[in-house]
Amino acid sequence: MLETPSPIAAAWALLLLVGMPVLAALDARRGADLAAASKHRVLLYVSVGASLLVLGLLTLGVAAWQDVPAAALGWTVNTPAAALLWGLGVAVAGLVLAWLLTAAARLAGLRETAAVMLLMPRDAAEKRAFLVLSGIAAVCEEYAYRGFALWALAAWTGNAWLAALVVSISFGLGHGYQKLAGVIRATALGVVLAATVIWTGSLFPAIVGHFWINATIGLGGWRYLHADFDPADAGDPE
Secondary structure, eight states, X not given: OOOOOOHHHHHHHHIIIXXXXXXXXXXXXXXXXXXXXXXXXXXXXXXXXXXXXXXXXXXXXXXXXXXXXXXXGTOOOSOHHHHHHHHHHHHHHHHHHHHHHHHHHHHXXXXXXXHHHHTSOOSHHHHHHHHHHHHHHHHHHIIIIIIIIHHHHHHHHSOHHHHHHHHHHHHHHTTGGGHHHHHHHHHHHHHHHHHHHHHHSOSHHHXXXXXXXXXXXXXXXXXXXXXXXXXXXXXXXX
């Protein structure tokens, strides 16, 4: 039986599940100068990475303050080799799923936002920075969503799979800047990652899978995932 979250832990989980998608929606509504951002990608990666670190540290602080056991949030690895294989399997499954959903969205006439492609790294310095960002995102997002929020919601509902669905929808909505196609893709990937945590009882495979999905797409996979994208259409100088 899962321990019921304290009011403070519950409030933080609610903020993660509702507040983050709302902030993402407001940010997307304000819009951004993508052409300018694409000229300063490393600075953008630093800014996003810093925000994710704050999110992860705040979640860690709340968990420590409220005495939430680390194991309850998935900070446990019983068999490292098996966990690593799980993570690599999740990465492969996630990449295949992302490609299938992207292809389906294209057939359905759902246009991809230029933001995703414009902000992908191009030169060596940007790729190194993107790899660091991918690692930060994998650890912090998995801990906040598939760790803390999943634990809290599963404790409230008594149903880990319902919790996984709600957390995944929240995670997907947090990618609202990617438009409907991106939201659907992020939600589906969130389900895969959450299912992995439920099956293994550990965040480690999800962290490994999350990292390699991001890294593979960022280090050139985006050119195949979005093969019909013309950078010139979005003002990419390349």
